[in-house]
Structures are given as structure tokens and as C-alpha cells.
Amino acid sequence: MSKEGEFTHTLEFKVPFLNSKQATIACKSLNPDPILKPNELEVSYVNENEVLIIKFTGSSDRVIRVAANNVIENLKTVIECFEVFD
Template sequence: MPLSIRSLTKHVNMAACKTENGSERKLEFFLKVPFPSEREATIALQSLSPDPEPRKGGITKNLDLSGQTLSVRWTADEARILRVSVSSFLDHLSLVMETMDAFGPPVSQ
């Protein structure tokens, strides 16, 4: 079954972190992307990792690989910045998935 962005909906989680006094401080967004194989997950990680956040402050993005699952965690000061970053990442992820689907499963090394 081909990978698709629509199938990722159940792997999304967003939370607002709060400071000790109860005021909102940071927004967090988590995304877990399951791949058919560890090799495909590694290819996706290597394809998506070179894109650092263009802003120097206000947002961080961390990518991690655990077996066949690519995990991404954003932390941002503002919802607008978070939305733009996640949207851009999903566009890139969609392109990576479409490319892998077009070329078929990777050849083992």
C-alpha cells in the first residue's frame, strides 16, 4: 500500500506546554511517520534532515528514527511559525514519499 499524508492523521499530536504559573509558553507538535521498511525510513530521514529551520529563533525541529518510524518534534513560540514549519515539512515529506513510491522499494545495500 503506498504511503500517503492522509494516512498520517492518527500519528499526529499537538500540545501546549505551560509554565509553572499556568501561562502558556511553548507549543509542541509531534508527528510519527511509519514506513514499510527501516531502509525507507532512513532514506526519508536523510532526505528531510538537511532542511534546517530558516528562522534562527522561535522554533526548533528534531527528527529521530526508531526502526521503521520517523519521529518529528517541533517546539515553537507562536502558532503561526509552527503552522508554517509543519506545512513546509509535510510538503517535503509528501514529495519524498511520492518519489519513493514512483521508484519502488529501495535496493538493499
């Protein structure tokens, strides 16, 4: 494992949506969740038109895997809401 605060691992998701409105809503919905261990992980959310870009930078692949699984579950909920309410 790397020294505390040293981010040597990255993962990036690019999630396409039907339109930029959905990508913006997903970005705003996911972004407020605080990082529990900011010395081990950083997550950024950016939407570019209809694509949501989620970038994980962390101290280990395990830290990123756990965070990515959590974000995927939250993203699934956002998409299910679009199916029901949009």
C-alpha cells in the first residue's frame, strides 16, 4: 500500500445519458456524497453534454473498487428514477 494521501491508482467511467439534462441531474445527485476517507480517495463528477464522467483517484485498487461499487449502486438508483419520473 502506498503512503497515506499518495494517490497512485485511477479509474474513470464515462456514462452516456439520453440528453444533457439527465447527465446534469445525475452529476448533481451523486456529487454531494462526502468522501469518508479523503486521505485515501478523491472522486470527481463532471458532465460534458450528455456524458457523465466520474473519476476516482485513490491510494489502492481496493479503495477505488469499494468506492466505484457504491457509486454504481447510487447511479443505478438515479437511472431508475429517470425511468419512472422522466
